[in-house]
Amino acid sequence: xxxxxxxxxxxxxxIDGLTKEHILEILNRAEGFFTPQGEIVQTDHLHGKTVANLxxxxxxxxxxxxxxxxxxxxxxxxxxxxxxxxxxKGESLRDTVRNLQAMQCHIFVIRHSASGAAHFVTQQVKPxxxxxxxxxxxxxxxxxxxxxxxxxxxxxSEFHKLTIxxxxxxxxxxxxxxQIHALHILGAHEIRVIAPxxxxxxxxxxxGVNVFHDLKKGLQGVDVIMMLRLQTERxxxxxxxxxxxxxxxxxxxxxxxxxxxxxxxxxHPGPINRGIEIQSEIADSPNALILDQVTNGIAVRMSxxxxxxxNAQK
Amino acid sequence: xxxxxxxxxxxxxxIDGLTKEHILEILNRAEGFFTPQGEIVQTDHLHGKTVANLxxxxxxxxxxxxxxxxxxxxxxxxxxxxxxxxxxKGESLRDTVRNLQAMQCHIFVIRHSASGAAHFVTQQVKPxxxxxxxxxxxxxxxxxxxxxxxxxxxxxSEFHKLTIxxxxxxxxxxxxxxQIHALHILGAHEIRVIAPxxxxxxxxxxxGVNVFHDLKKGLQGVDVIMMLRLQTERxxxxxxxxxxxxxxxxxxxxxxxxxxxxxxxxxHPGPINRGIEIQSEIADSPNALILDQVTNGIAVRMSxxxxxxxNAQK
Amino acid sequence: xxxxxxxxxxxxxxIDGLTKEHILEILNRAEGFFTPQGEIVQTDHLHGKTVANLxxxxxxxxxxxxxxxxxxxxxxxxxxxxxxxxxxKGESLRDTVRNLQAMQCHIFVIRHSASGAAHFVTQQVKPxxxxxxxxxxxxxxxxxxxxxxxxxxxxxSEFHKLTIxxxxxxxxxxxxxxQIHALHILGAHEIRVIAPxxxxxxxxxxxGVNVFHDLKKGLQGVDVIMMLRLQTERxxxxxxxxxxxxxxxxxxxxxxxxxxxxxxxxxHPGPINRGIEIQSEIADSPNALILDQVTNGIAVRMSxxxxxxxNAQK
Numbered sequence: 001x002x003x004x005x006x007x008x009x010x011x012x013x014x015i016d017g018l019t020k021e022h023i024l025e026i027l028n029r030a031e032g033f034f035t036p037q038g039e040i041v042q043t044d045h046l047h048g049k050t051v052a053n054l055x056x057x058x059x060x061x062x063x064x065x066x067x068x069x070x071x072x073x074x075x076x077x078x079x080x081x082x083x084x085x086x087x088x089k090g091e092s093l094r095d096t097v098r099n100l101q102a103m104q105c106h107i108f109v110i111r112h113s114a115s116g117a118a119h120f121v122t123q124q125v126k127p128x129x130x131x132x133x134x135x136x137x138x139x140x141x142x143x144x145x146x147x148x149x150x151x152x153x154x155x156x157s158e159f160h161k162l163t164i165x166x167x168x169x170x171x172x173x174x175x176x177x178x179q180i181h182a183l184h185i186l187g188a189h190e191i192r193v194i195a196p197x198x199x200x201x202x203x204x205x206x207x208g209v210n211v212f213h214d215l216k217k218g219l220q221g222v223d224v225i226m227m228l229r230l231q232t233e234r235x236x237x238x239x240x241x242x243x244x245x246x247x248x249x250x251x252x253x254x255x256x257x258x259x260x261x262x263x264x265x266x267x268h269p270g271p272i273n274r275g276i277e278i279q280s281e282i283a284d285s286p287n288a289l290i291l292d293q294v295t296n297g298i299a300v301r302m303s304x305x306x307x308x309x310x311n312a313q314k
Numbered sequence: 315x316x317x318x319x320x321x322x323x324x325x326x327x328x329i330d331g332l333t334k335e336h337i338l339e340i341l342n343r344a345e346g347f348f349t350p351q352g353e354i355v356q357t358d359h360l361h362g363k364t365v366a367n368l369x370x371x372x373x374x375x376x377x378x379x380x381x382x383x384x385x386x387x388x389x390x391x392x393x394x395x396x397x398x399x400x401x402x403k404g405e406s407l408r409d410t411v412r413n414l415q416a417m418q419c420h421i422f423v424i425r426h427s428a429s430g431a432a433h434f435v436t437q438q439v440k441p442x443x444x445x446x447x448x449x450x451x452x453x454x455x456x457x458x459x460x461x462x463x464x465x466x467x468x469x470x471s472e473f474h475k476l477t478i479x480x481x482x483x484x485x486x487x488x489x490x491x492x493q494i495h496a497l498h499i500l501g502a503h504e505i506r507v508i509a510p511x512x513x514x515x516x517x518x519x520x521x522g523v524n525v526f527h528d529l530k531k532g533l534q535g536v537d538v539i540m541m542l543r544l545q546t547e548r549x550x551x552x553x554x555x556x557x558x559x560x561x562x563x564x565x566x567x568x569x570x571x572x573x574x575x576x577x578x579x580x581x582h583p584g585p586i587n588r589g590i591e592i593q594s595e596i597a598d599s600p601n602a603l604i605l606d607q608v609t610n611g612i613a614v615r616m617s618x619x620x621x622x623x624x625n626a627q628k
Numbered sequence: 629x630x631x632x633x634x635x636x637x638x639x640x641x642x643i644d645g646l647t648k649e650h651i652l653e654i655l656n657r658a659e660g661f662f663t664p665q666g667e668i669v670q671t672d673h674l675h676g677k678t679v680a681n682l683x684x685x686x687x688x689x690x691x692x693x694x695x696x697x698x699x700x701x702x703x704x705x706x707x708x709x710x711x712x713x714x715x716x717k718g719e720s721l722r723d724t725v726r727n728l729q730a731m732q733c734h735i736f737v738i739r740h741s742a743s744g745a746a747h748f749v750t751q752q753v754k755p756x757x758x759x760x761x762x763x764x765x766x767x768x769x770x771x772x773x774x775x776x777x778x779x780x781x782x783x784x785s786e787f788h789k790l791t792i793x794x795x796x797x798x799x800x801x802x803x804x805x806x807q808i809h810a811l812h813i814l815g816a817h818e819i820r821v822i823a824p825x826x827x828x829x830x831x832x833x834x835x836g837v838n839v840f841h842d843l844k845k846g847l848q849g850v851d852v853i854m855m856l857r858l859q860t861e862r863x864x865x866x867x868x869x870x871x872x873x874x875x876x877x878x879x880x881x882x883x884x885x886x887x888x889x890x891x892x893x894x895x896h897p898g899p900i901n902r903g904i905e906i907q908s909e910i911a912d913s914p915n916a917l918i919l920d921q922v923t924n925g926i927a928v929r930m931s932x933x934x935x936x937x938x939n940a941q942k
């Protein structure tokens with residue numbers, strides 16, 4: 001659904017199904033948006049184009065970086081606060097999208113609480129329009145996984161040598177799903193998930209991961225730790241050990257970290273909960289690449305938007 | 315009030331009082347903003363100018379298309395969410411406008427629940443400032459009527475041969491008032507309004523329209539059907555037959571549509587209520603120009619903004 | 629904290645500690661942003677730079693003029709509505725700022741209810757980033773004081789001859805504090821504060837001002853009257869004489885104004901409360917420079933942003 005006949009990307013809905021070449025094309029293009037000093041450049045790639053930021057769930061980080069990425073490409077950005085818009089007054093997602101299409105928006109960045117929302121939208125738009133999934137339910141968050149790969153690759157380019165652990169609420173995490181797909185495609189040596197049973201999907205092994213319920217054991221020999229944000233509202237629902245108990249069992253403390261390889265890298269999609277899923281000192285340590293991820297997210301989103309717009313015009 | 319001494323438009327407050335030349339000048343200029351492929355062009359007409367979007371009533375479509383139109387003209391746009399601004403803390407409309415004027419906003423796009431709000435504002439600003447009425451109470455919505463005329467003209471250029479029916483809540487509709495004025499000015503053959511008695515203004519015949527209370531009879535021989543959006547909140551107030559009853563009597567169904575001329579065109583200001591005032595299949599049919607209206611709205615608003623700014627500088 | 633080693637400004641946190649040269653450099657640069665006709669020019673000073681508007685308190689005027697100023701310098705603007713952002717979900721100011729820094733925002737404009745918030749932020753960012761205090765608690769509002777000085781200087785350039793009275797709620801006013809510092813630095817002849825005892829800070833005389841509790845006496849011989857906005861919510865708390873009583877005692881009426889010098893100028897940071905702290909006729913009189921202040925605020929903020937960005941890059 002996200003490919004044209006030449007198997008080039010026309011939308012970005014999910015990492016699942018991409019080839020290594022697809023991913024590397026995006027990461028390499030993203031590299032090109034940095035100056036040697038690490039500043040992201042201002043370009044004219046999308047001059048005269050309009051990007052509609054269609055966020056049905058609140059988001060500061062993802063929305064802002066998509067907005068900044070679009071402006072760095074000289075696009076116009078239309079931010080739609082959906083909770084105040086006609087959609088909330090009963091207009092369907094389909095009609096909202098078709099109206100925005102009629103407004104000649106060229107790229108739709110969509111976040112929605114329903115898994116598959118971005119897929120649905122691709123069926124509503126004319127050829128030449130680009131749909132980018134910015135997170136749909138528990139399903140996928142492909143640009144997050146791509147920026148994670150970009151960030152890792154800067155420090156550890158040989159994925160086939162890496163053992164990676166994803167820690168936290170795998171069950172509800174679209175980030176984790178997209179990361180697992182991306183790591184497989186790039187040929188990671190071993191992917192582990194570490195979580196209490198209540199926060200793992202059924203049959204999670206089928207994703208090709210090794211499952212650990214014990215953080216200490218799971219971290220042994222690990223090169224990269226991918227923390228997930230804990231949705232603290234889930235603690236109250238009984239899905240999670242409450243308060244300190246979770247931190248004691250699954251929080252990434254300096255003590256716990258000593259079980260991983262000495263130079264293990266830590267990434268986190270943010271915003272971080274200091275003292276809830278991660279010890280504050282670790283978040284601020286040199287091996288934590290959390291702020292690099294934010295910067296790289298702009299370049300990766302510029303890469304995705306400009307590449308897909310080019311493919312769409314072919 | 316909206317003309318300068320040479321009878322050129324300096325503001326756009328209402329269609330009432332315009333000449334055919336005024337309207338055609340706007341429509342013709344709007345044509346020029348399209349490429350042969352139907353893309354709206356990026357221009358520099360308003361480079362260095364600032365457009366203040368002053369919406370005292372919620373709106374997604376009109377606000378967004380004014381914003382996009384301004385950006386296509388390379389203007390800066392200042393979106394003011396009035397419900398959160400100092401106006402809501404008691405600053406008067408007059409002081410708000412005078413402050414925005416002091417901020418060197420050149421064009422004010424105003425939507426307000428009070429009829430006459432845009433007229434009032436013209437008295438508060440310095441010469442050279444442009445005021446555009448984006449809907450004031452039940453009074454006028456001139457850019458909507460202009461984009462409707464633009465859309466019709468693309469398909470039926472000979473207005474003197476057209477019989478047009480406006481269907482729905484005429485009483486509360488600023489859109490209907492502006493449409494009736496525009497159709498008269500362009501020399502439409504016959505204008506009909508079709509509505510229950512409770513949704514018609516007193517003395518509506520004085521507007522030069524033929525009145526029908528029966529949809530079936532009203533549609534006979536009609537070339538263009540202009541549907542109005544039903545404010546469903548009015549159903550609860552007893553002004554309207556409730557729920558299905560309205561749809562049965564005044565909803566535009568395929569059945570009903572068969573009474574009009576075979577190639578009758580359908581327009582609607584949006585957002586549409588599928589199954590309330592219009593059958594879903596009709597809204598999606600080739601004769602429904604509802605999404606074209608949205609696209610054309612951008613070009614028409616570009617036309618109005620650039621023309622008035624030019625006139626203001628003379 | 630706001631100076632580099634060459635004693636040039638790298639941030640703007642407070643007027644306190646600036647030299648006359650610092651202030652004049654900003655005011656003179658601001659002059660250069662006006663055309664001879666008084667229009668503010670569009671420039672490329674900040675092309676490719678990003679300004680983050682970080683308002684933790686609601687504001688229309690200050691936020692809008694910073695946004696317009698940034699756009700006049702061709703910067704990208706990221707408006708962050710903090711009440712809806714991750715900050716409100718518990719992310720700390722420090723993490724918010726570090727994330728925005730990672731998004732390669734170059735200039736942070738910060739309004740916060742806590743005195744010292746902008747100072748704190750300077751310690752969180754990398755060298756080369758510019759922090760501008762847009763109001764912190766009861767502490768400082770330096771760009772407001774600078775635009776006030778700019779506005780005064782246009783009419784009364786010899787500060788050493790001026791007697792100035794600041795009237796209203798001095799106790800809670802960051803504006804008053806910044807104005808007093810600026811007037812001292814520019815060598816004003818005499819600075820008076822006029823307020824009821826409940827609205828004056830302890831030891832206010834240490835700021836080098838003469839204190840009056842009687843408006844009539846305080847205005848005698850005054851060349852400039854700087855009104856403060858009355859936070860009417862404070863009336864209910866018993867800090868203020870209620871309703872008419874305050875206006876009778878401290879409102880600037882035509883009657884009261886006759887005690888000042890005949891050509892006394894009036895400024896006010898806005899939004900004004902007509903009939904509460906100032907008589908409507910005075911606000912609209914030629915000697916009131918309230919709307920000029922708004923216009924000048926854009927040029928002064930352009931000046932501050934472009935100057936500090938230049939200094940930051942040295």
